[in-house]
Amino acid sequence: MPDWPAPVVAASSPAKPLPRPAPQGWEAIRAEVLHRIHARLWLPGATIPTEEALAQEFGCARATVNRALRDLAEAGVLERRRKAGTRVALHPVRRATLDIPVTRREVEGRGQSYGLHLLEQALLPAPVPVAAQLGLAPATPLLHLCTLHLADGRPFLYEVRWLNPALLPDPAPDFAAISANEWLVGHVPYTTGDIAFSAANATAHEAEVLGLAPGTALFITERCTWSGDRAITAVRLAYAPGYRLHTMV
Amino acid sequence: MPDWPAPVVAASSPAKPLPRPAPQGWEAIRAEVLHRIHARLWLPGATIPTEEALAQEFGCARATVNRALRDLAEAGVLERRRKAGTRVALHPVRRATLDIPVTRREVEGRGQSYGLHLLEQALLPAPVPVAAQLGLAPATPLLHLCTLHLADGRPFLYEVRWLNPALLPDPAPDFAAISANEWLVGHVPYTTGDIAFSAANATAHEAEVLGLAPGTALFITERCTWSGDRAITAVRLAYAPGYRLHTMV
DNA sequence: TAGTGGTCTAGACCACTTG
DNA sequence: AAGTGGTCTAGACCACTAC
Structure with a gap:
C-alpha cells in the first residue's frame, strides 16, 4: 500500500471521475482511516497506531491527525482514551x-401557511x-398551555405544555400570538434537555381536537428542558x- | 463587563459551588459567546467580531477561538461564512x-434476552x-427478509428489509442467526443514509406477527442506506x- | 509513573466570497 | 481586491489513566 497523500501530481490521468473530489488535508486522513477499518486492516476492538505514529506515516502534523481521529470518535467509529x-469501536x-425547527418554520418550510390556536392557558x-x-x-404552580398548530388551516400538531412561570417577563408574552416554543427559543438561555x-x-380528546378518528396512530414527541438546573418546560x-421526522445526513 | 478569563486566582473564595466546574480553554470561550447571545448583547442575525478580534479580547490564539466558534456553528447557534x-443564527x-444501536444491543441494554426469528427470506x-x-x-432482484426480534421471548420489533444481494459474500451470512443489520454494520463500508x-x-399482518390488536399505534423507523452511490438496503x-426513542444530551 | 490523547500557541498560507 | 474563516505546522504543556 502506497504511502499517503500520493502527491496528486497534476492528476494527469483522470482515472475515476468521482462525484466527490478526493479529500485533502484532515479529511483525507479520515477517509484513509475509514478505509482501513472497512478493509479490515484494523479490526473492531483493535488499537490503532498513536497520533504521532500516524502523523509520521502521513507526513503531517499531529494536530491534523488529531482532527481526523476526533471527528471519527464523535461519529462513533473510534473510541479514544488517554x-x-x-x-x-466494537x-x-x-x-x-x-x-428540530420551531413548528412555525417547519410548516412554512413546506410552503404551507401557519396558524395557531391557544385552546387553554391556566x-x-x-x-x-x-x-x-x-x-x-x-x-408547584405551572403555566399550562394547550395549543393547536395549523398548517393551511388544518390541524397539524396538538401541543400540551407545562411552563415554569418564573421565567416569564412581567408583561408575559401573548402565547396566542407566538407559540411558547418560539418565544422560549429566542428568550431563554441555552437549555439542556431530553427528547x-x-x-x-x-x-x-386528541382525536376531537385534531379532527381524527379516535385510535388513529399519532407520532408523539416529548421534551423536558432545563436551564442549568432550573426546570423550564x-x-x-x-x-x-x-x-415524518427526517434525519439530516 | 470585565475582560474574559478573570484570572481564577487560586479561587480563594468559593463563591458559587457550581455543579459543573468553570470551563477552561476553548470551552470557556464557547460559554462566554453563548452567554453574550443569551444576554442579547449579540442579537440574532447580527455579525459578531472576527476570530482575530475575539482572540485579542480573550488573550488567546485565534485557533482557540476558532475551536469554540466552530463548535457553536456545528450546534446550529452560529452561522459562519468566509x-x-x-x-x-436567526x-x-x-x-x-x-x-441508534443494533437491535440486539438495544434489547440487551435493557437487561432483556434477545431473540430472532427469520420469518421469510427470498x-x-x-x-x-x-x-x-x-x-x-x-x-432489480433483491433479497427480501422479514425478521421478528424478540425481547425476553416477546415480540419487540418487526423488520421488513430489502437488501442488495451483490454485497453478500459467497457463503452468504445466516440471517437466521445474525440480524442483517448487525451483519451489515460489521461488514459493509461506511454508509450514508437517511432515516x-x-x-x-x-x-x-403486523398485528398478528407482533401479537397485538389491529390498529395499535406502532412506532416506525424507515432507513435507506448507500455506500457511495451503491444502494445497500x-x-x-x-x-x-x-x-421510545431517546436523544442523548 | 509513563504513555497517550487534549489542548494551546504563534505564525503561515489558502479558499472562499462579498463588495 | 480584500477580508474572513479553514486549515496546517512545529512545538509545548497538561490531564488522565492503564500498568
Missing part, C-alpha cells in the same frame, strides 16, 4: 442528527408525573397523521 | 443527536417504491408498543 490509545452505533399545580420529570416539588419519540393511539406534541 | 463573518434549530424483484427509494431499476420516523396503525422497522 494512555489507552484509540480503538476501533459496537458501532449509527449516529443520526435531527434538526396556572395550575403541576401534576405528579410532570413535577417528577422536571424535578420540581409536586403541585423522546414514540407512537400512541389518539385519545378521544415539559411538553408533549401529538402530530397529525402523515408527519 | 469573508462574510460569523452571525448569530432561526436557531434544536439539534439533537440519536444513537430473492424477489424489487417493488416499485423500494426500487425508487434506492435508485435502482424496477424489478425517517413516523407512527402507523398496525396492519392485520431499505428497511422498515415496526416497534411494539412502549418503545
